[in-house]
Amino acid sequence: MPTHDLRTYLEVLETHGRLARIAKPVSLTHELADVAAMLARSGGPAPLFSNVAGANWPIFTNAITDQKTAALALGCAESEIIEVMERVLDPAHGIPPVRVDAAPWQANVVSGADADANLLPLPTHSRGDGGAFITGGVIISKDPVTGRGNLSYNRMLRLGPRQFGFNVNEWRHVGQFIAARADPQAPFPVAVAIGLDPAILIAAGVKTEADELTIAGAIRGAGIETARGITVDVDIPAGAEIVVEGLVHPARRQPEGPLAEFHGYHGELWPSPTFEVTAICWRDDPIFQTIIPGWYEHIYIGNVLPREPLLRRFVRHLNPTANVHIPPYANGFLAIIQIKRDNPGQPKNLAMAAMTAHINIRNVIVVDEDIDIYDPGEIHWALTNRVDWTRDSFIVPDAQGHEMDPVAHQRGVGPKLGVDATYKRERREYGERVSYPMVDLSAYQ
Ligand SMILES: Cc1cc2nc3c(=O)[nH]c(=O)nc-3n(C[C@H](O)[C@H](O)[C@H](O)COP(=O)(O)O)c2cc1C
Ligand SMILES: [Mn+2]
Secondary structure: OOOOOHHHHHHHHHHOOOEEEEOOOEOOEOHHHHHHHHHHHOOOOEEEEOOEOOOOOOEEOOOOOOHHHHHHHHOOOHHHHHHHHHHHHOHHHOOOOEEOOOOHHHHEEEEHHHOOHHHOOOOEOOOOOOOOEEOOOEEEEEOOOOOOEEEEOOOEEEEEOOEEEEOOOOOOHHHHHHHOOOOOOOOEEEEEEEOOOHHHHHHHOOOOOOOOHHHHHHHHOOOOEEEEOOOOOOEEEOOOOEEEEEEEEEEEEEEEOOOEOOOOOEOOOEEEEEEEEEEEEEOOOOOEEOOOOOOHHHHHHHHHOOOHHHHHHHHHOOOOOOEEEOOHHHOOOEEEEEEOOOOOOHHHHHHHHHHOOOOOOOEEEEEEOOOOOOOHHHHHHHHHHHOOOOOOEEEEEEEEOOOOOOOOOHHHEEEEEEEEOOOOOOOOOOOOOOOOOOOOHHHHO
16 A cells, blocks of 8 residues: 555555564663664664553654665655655645544544643653653644644653653744744644654655645645644644644743754753643554654755755756765765766866755765765775875865854854765776675575
């Protein structure tokens, strides 16, 4: 069955050998995240933990951590990922959500004093994290002026049975919605949808002026079904496993954090607004979903999938057959460009184009077609064996980067580096690169 919710996605993963059912007991504190992080780092399958100590619901994570799972999530070939993302990011291709009267998550509802956040199996992921967080929930909100829907990620630190810290950078849409009201300090209603079709997870990571659900609709080729919240007036994906409804209190702030951040370090405590739980709803036998913070899925959703299309457009303006990738292990600060080399000066021009596609891109490495751009070892080989650093690299000092880039100074101002890691045959003529084809080892065991 084509993917339309988390359960159908798990079937797709299982069919392709990309789901690991883990029945051994694991702890919510660190151990679950350690296992999941290890699986992501080693290119392993996405884990569904069925026996988590202290949790009465199974927990799924690593929905999208590499090219294989990104392709399965988008329902395309790995070679088509950027094409599909380019098409669905174009607002002209958006498909609006469709409201339905009932949703499976309305089967079980607790509200008021019974809405206890301890029902939710919340992991404490990284050893530097300040507590148990909802990291894989998608925040559903509504523009108070236009009524347009909005999806976003806002990490939520559990502070008590009915209270969370709610992290929102001011310039995010939720921050703008809160500020745009006649009384910016008044409580602001939102819902947190957990356990979702990965099309919705991908859409929620996109910055756009449209309702991000129209992007999820474009991915699926049909409007995403939504149902009205029980205690909040927002339209929530009907296929969600779990829904937490509540009020963001801009005037009631609490220290929130630290959490493993996208840039690869633990951040600071923030004086964040708090979130008051008004209802918790769930499908029968729900599956909880989390995102390991500061790790592959976080980067794939936030930096890789939404940014590769524009990067490719900038680069292809100069070289129409170039390929690009933003590797998840480099936190979105690195872009790899692959070309069939012709003019010896072009790799540097391509690096300059890539640097300006997104402010986060700080380092750019240009390689030949015989390098696997998804394999960090291959990139390292090209850097080592094809770069004369005195001639093949250049630095632009004091360019605009991301303000949280660990290398940058105030306001993100920092260096950008371009590296031509293509083979300069005109300097030294060797034969083909040594290569042994992959074999199926099972035929030899
Ligand atoms: C896994 C993940 C976690 C994120 N956590 C936060 C967060 O806690 N606070 C925040 O302001 N942005 C966070 N972001 C970034 C934005 O929520 C996200 O990119 C979204 O596009 C912003 O939506 P908006 O454009 O509607 O404001 C996160 C992004 C991802 C992918
Ligand atoms: Mn938005």
